[in-house]
Amino acid sequence: MSCKVGIAGAGSIAFGSAALLHQNGHDPMLWSPSGASTRVLADAPLTATGAIEAEFSPRVATSAQQLAEENDAILIALPAYGHKAVFDALAPHIRDGQHIIVSSHASLGALYLMQLLEARGVQAPITAWGTTAVTGRRGEGATVKVNTVRKKVDLCTVPEPRSDCALAVCTRLFGDVFVPREGLLAISLSNLNPQNHLGIALGNITRMERGETWSQGQNVTPKVGALLEALDAERLAIAESLSLQTKTIFEHFSLSFHVPEASVSEMNQQMHAQGNGGTGPATADSRYVTEDVPYGLQLTAVLGRLTGHRAELHEAGISIFSAMYGRDFAAENELLNALELDGFSLDDLRQAARTGLLRKTPEPAS
Numbered sequence: 001m002s003c004k005v006g007i008a009g010a011g012s013i014a015f016g017s018a019a020l021l022h023q024n025g026h027d028p029m030l031w032s033p034s035g036a037s038t039r040v041l042a043d044a045p046l047t048a049t050g051a052i053e054a055e056f057s058p059r060v061a062t063s064a065q066q067l068a069e070e071n072d073a074i075l076i077a078l079p080a081y082g083h084k085a086v087f088d089a090l091a092p093h094i095r096d097g098q099h100i101i102v103s104s105h106a107s108l109g110a111l112y113l114m115q116l117l118e119a120r121g122v123q124a125p126i127t128a129w130g131t132t133a134v135t136g137r138r139g140e141g142a143t144v145k146v147n148t149v150r151k152k153v154d155l156c157t158v159p160e161p162r163s164d165c166a167l168a169v170c171t172r173l174f175g176d177v178f179v180p181r182e183g184l185l186a187i188s189l190s191n192l193n194p195q196n197h198l199g200i201a202l203g204n205i206t207r208m209e210r211g212e213t214w215s216q217g218q219n220v221t222p223k224v225g226a227l228l229e230a231l232d233a234e235r236l237a238i239a240e241s242l243s244l245q246t247k248t249i250f251e252h253f254s255l256s257f258h259v260p261e262a263s264v265s266e267m268n269q270q271m272h273a274q275g276n277g278g279t280g281p282a283t284a285d286s287r288y289v290t291e292d293v294p295y296g297l298q299l300t301a302v303l304g305r306l307t308g309h310r311a312e313l314h315e316a317g318i319s320i321f322s323a324m325y326g327r328d329f330a331a332e333n334e335l336l337n338a339l340e341l342d343g344f345s346l347d348d349l350r351q352a353a354r355t356g357l358l359r360k361t362p363e364p365a366s
């Protein structure tokens with residue numbers, strides 16, 4: 001059965017996900033919050049090349065309201081620095097039972113969206129993906145180059161009892177690639193982009209700043225690869241202290257980019273050789289920093305402090321990039337700021353990661 005899927009966003013992942021949905025027999029609709037990114041679709045079909053070859057004309061929404069009202073499910077597919085604004089715009093129009101999928105989920109955004117829905121008395125399952133179903137880059141006009149369709153994508157749903165139903169929906173829409181994980185903390189810790197992009201951007205910041213065209217995979221040299229592996233050890237230590245299962249960086253590269261497991265640098269060299277190593281950012285104003293530092297590294301740093309497994313390299317990364325960019329990246333996270341996590345304990349957070357609702361555990365009666 002064909003489903004109508006509304007995609008919030010009209011960038012690389014939104015276009016690539018629309019192509020995957022189209023290929024799977026579904027009917028995507030794209031919404032560009034400013035309207036700018038869908039204008040080209042008035043004159044040309046969306047053309048996908050690479051891992052997906054398709055040419056089709058997706059429906060286009062002119063507002064959040066239209067996107068929510070005219071679709072069975074909603075996929076949030078834009079950088080995390082746009083999530084709060086997009087959740088605020090969509091929440092008044094989401095209806096009971098409508099499936100919301102966040103790809104990639106960041107900074108406990110599902111808790112923020114759930115709060116908005118609860119305030120309206122609406123119950124809608126929110127599914128958080130640890131990453132995206134496809135990777136790629138938008139090109140000129142209405143084109144997208146899909147670099148890879150992932151073999152595995154971690155997911156969880158809040159509230160937890162809706163998990164089986166949400167898994168069935170995701171599988172029907174995007175394919176049999178999903179690995180259920182235990183709650184939002186596991187999903188947060190299964191997004192490897194922030195730590196990987198920290199090492200990649202730090203090792204290549206002059207290339208980015210000078211606007212060079214450079215191969216990302218090839219420039220994960222042995223020393224950059226070693227940094228990525230050390231960052232991964234910090235993330236895994238936090239996950240282990242919370243008894244959460246999450247994939248290693250070795251599994252991540254192997255499963256996402258179809259290379260045999262080896263050192264991180266060796267796998268990236270192999271990706272470069274087979275043509276799916278990607279191109280690094282050609283600007284310092286890249287989401288590798290402006291999204292991943294405040295919305296990714298910052299959450300890992302918070303979880304490290306809460307669990308007593310301080311993520312020293314992640315914290316150093318936030319400080320180094322804040323100094324380079326003259327910004328306080330730790331303070332920029334609109335989602336964590338809105339959740340006011342300081343008032344909650346680790347146990348409160350663990351509960352919320354499964355229920356979707358952040359509540360203070362009542363003090364035991366004395």
Ligand SMILES: NC(=O)C1=CN([C@@H]2O[C@H](COP(=O)(O)OP(=O)(O)OC[C@H]3O[C@@H](n4cnc5c(N)ncnc54)[C@H](OP(=O)(O)O)[C@@H]3O)[C@@H](O)[C@H]2O)C=CC1
Binds near residue numbers: 009014081131193
């Ligand atoms: N591309 C990839 O291969 C991968 C991407 N990801 C993740 O997927 C997500 C989407 O990435 P990608 O599609 O590449 O990103 P893009 O930069 O291509 O996304 C552009 C879209 O985001 C919207 N947007 C940007 N800023 C805001 C804002 N402040 N408020 C509202 N909307 C905004 C734009 O809106 P407008 O249309 O109005 O301009 C546009 O529709 C990110 O979280 C990224 O980290 C993860 C792994 C791989």
Ligand SMILES: CC(C)(CO)C(=O)C(=O)O
Binds near residue numbers: 135136216278279
């Ligand atoms: C290029 C890739 C797939 C790996 O860093 C990516 O994750 C991104 O573009 O965000």
